[in-house]
Amino acid sequence: MRPNTHSAGRDARALDVTVHVCAEETLTAWARRDASARALVLTPERLHRRNLKHALAAADRPRSSLRLTDPRSVANAVADDGGERARLDRADRLRLVGDVLADDPDGVDALRRALGTDLGARAETVEAVREELDVVAGGRDDATDALLDVADTLPAYARDETTALLRGVRAVERALADRTDADVSPAAALRDGRAALAASDGDAWTAAYPAVERVAVAGVSTLGTALLDFLGAIAAHTDVEVHLFTRARTGPRIAERLPARLRVGRDAQVDVDVVDRTPARLAADMPAVELVTTTRRREARAALAAVDVLLERGVPASDVAVVARDVDRYERPLASAATEYGRHLSVWTQLALRDTLPYRLLVACLDVLAAHAGDPGAVGTGVATGAHGAEDSGRPGRVGADTLFAPLDYEWVPPDARSRAVWPLAHPDVSAVRHRVDDGRARTLADWTARLADVSGPTAAGVRRLLRWVRDRPANPDPRSVEDALAPLLDAFDDVALPARLDADTPALAETSQTARALVRSRTLLGETRRKYADWLDRGHVSRGWTAVRDVLDAVATTRPGRREHDNAERVDVLDANDTWLRDYRYVVAVGLVDGEWPDRPDGALPAALRDAVVAGDGAASRLGVRGAWTEERDADHFVDAVRAATDGLVLTRFTEDSAGATYQRSPLLEDWGVAPPVVRDGGVAALIAADRRLATPLRCVLDPNGTTGGSE
DSSP: OOOOEEEEOOOOOEEEEEEESSOOOHHHTTTOOOSSSSSEEEEEEEHHHHOOOOOOOTOOOOTEEEEEHHHHHHHHHTTTSSSSOOBBOHHHHHHHHHHHHHHHHHGGGGGHHHHHHHHOHHHHHHHHHHHHHHHHHHHHHHHHHHHHHHHHTTTTTHHHHHHHHHHHHHHHHHHHHHHOOBSSSHHHHHHHHHHHHHHHTTHHHHHOOTOOOEEEEEEEEEHHHHHHHHHHHHHSSSSSSSEEETTTTTTHHHHHHHHHHHHHTOOSSSEEEEEEEEOOTTTSOOEEEEEEEESSHHHHHHHHHHHHHHHHHOGGGGGGGESSSSSGGHHHHHHHHHHHHHHEEEOOOOGGGGHHHHHHHHHHHHHHHHHHTTTTTTTTOOOOOOOOOOOOOTTOBOOOHHHHHHHTTTOOOTTOOOOTOOOOOOOOHHHHHHHHHHHHHOOOOOHHHTTTTOOOOOOHHHHHHHHHHHTSSSSSSSHHHHHHHHHHHHHHHHIIIIHHHHSSSTTTTTHHHHHHHHHEEEEEEEEHHHHHHHHHHHHHHSSSSHHHHHHHHHHHSSSSSSSSSSSSSEEEEEEGGGGGGTTEEEEEEEEOOOOTTTTTTTSSSSOHHHHHHHTTGGGGGGSOOOOOGGGSHHHHHHHHHHHHHEEEEEEEESSBTTTTTBBBOOHHHHHTTTEEEEOOOHHHHHHHHHHOOOOHHHHHHHOOOOOOOOOOO
16 A cells, blocks of 8 residues: 655645654564664553564564663653653552642632532542543643643533633642642653753754654654654754654544643644554455354454464464454453463453552562561661651661551451451541651651550551561561562452452553453462472572562562563463554454444543543544543544454454343444454354364364364354
């Protein structure tokens, strides 16, 4: 297909940006042997950076002319901060937002008009709104004003709710800035980088990257305002080329809005060149089949049966991938089916395990155990920041307040807890008890117990239960006692804390789903940590102690999941569809192609009327960013990437009903992109998953065209 290229004309003051839609081959063509990197390729998603490295290696392209990095690192280098900036991850932000809401500073009261009176229970909602505003307006006053202009066009109820949210979240952000020097938002570094470029008229860029000629952002479906402003500053103040490598459905919208968005705060002509290589029809010449089953579990079994056919045929596991719009929904049924067929899966997802509550809970418990045991270098026995200033230097066996209360911040529940009315302890209540007893000094557990003696109520009693739990654990754990101490805490979290999160979650249940998946991973991680700890003890790499256990946990958690030591390792990749960008597999099995899941229904924290207006892009809305989850376009991007990843064969699967009997229809994405393969239904699926497997003709054409396995129908 010939590229469709257009431009809006040029003048001497133009900001030039080139948008490439489904044209990643241009990006890989930049790779060559060079004395220094000539192009910076910024991938906001870490797995996309991995995919690009994989694609370059597969194409036997040298990488010395490219530097693969992320936007925040480049912005830090341009701002010349002299080192890695401190930043809060999402778990820490939620804790801090909860503290702000509990203290009720000036301006936060506006949130009650939109979220109700119990703000202490709405920290996750407030943080979700703040994150969306970062994408839409990027912390810029002029973009926020444009958002308010859009709100003024809405019906009164939506206008009032939006205005209250904006004012309240602004107050929260001011309070956050007063409480920490760390970056609260990932966009903060981008704003500082933009300011450095403008203040130096580009000299800051030359100092950081003197040899770079191109900057590209790759693999995006959402282009946040702070990132776009940073790219705009590069285009305005340097001679560096700026490129965006976008996806099939969101790319054209991103390109269409660029002139209006880049002109915000600038008196400049903006020229956008678009190179669009989006295929009109997907899988036109690809052997493909569609499997239709009743339930999701049966669908997962059929998908793994198809994989099993390929592996029996001798196709290497590394040439096969199972792809879902959301792996969270499929990980358990796929794992169950894989066990049935004796196959092994490598689940590649964007789950940032170390930022999740279950993992943070494990770390917090290990820290307090190490501090109590007096381990050398244990967190919480040295200088830390408490509610009343700096803690003293501490001595072995003494625990600082930050360390002591951290497990409760991450929803610690005692192993024998059964009451969801009490557990997990409410964060504002825990903060109130800490305020009563924390004078900035590290103490022994006995001293903490004495400090709590005069504090009544269920929360103080809960803190005392934590103290008893720590006291009863061994100071020098053997491998078995590690699992004996921590596994019951994960079980209690599952029984008590997870249902509480479900009750407080949004209808999309995104937080609950992610936390449940993290809980499964944390249980697996704990078993791996026990085994690795035993191995390191045997080898003399570590001595017994909770600090050593924590080090092992961190080492295991940071090991890349699913890593293959050999190409023929018997593991089949299971991927979120988002992560198929730039990947090639001989065979792709795409599951869950039902309306309402792929594509999922648009969702967001900001009012629906405001989201719809911003997506429409009329008037002031054309100057604002659009979050990917606000439309079905992002799911279309991922579908296109998943189908394009297959080189030899494609299996598409879907279910028709859930456990409650609700019916599901075929995904409209199949029709939208002209994907209409032969369909195999009940009888053919039953024959595929039967012990004496037989392949329907459409299946055989895709999975076993040479007839090397099973019979045929």
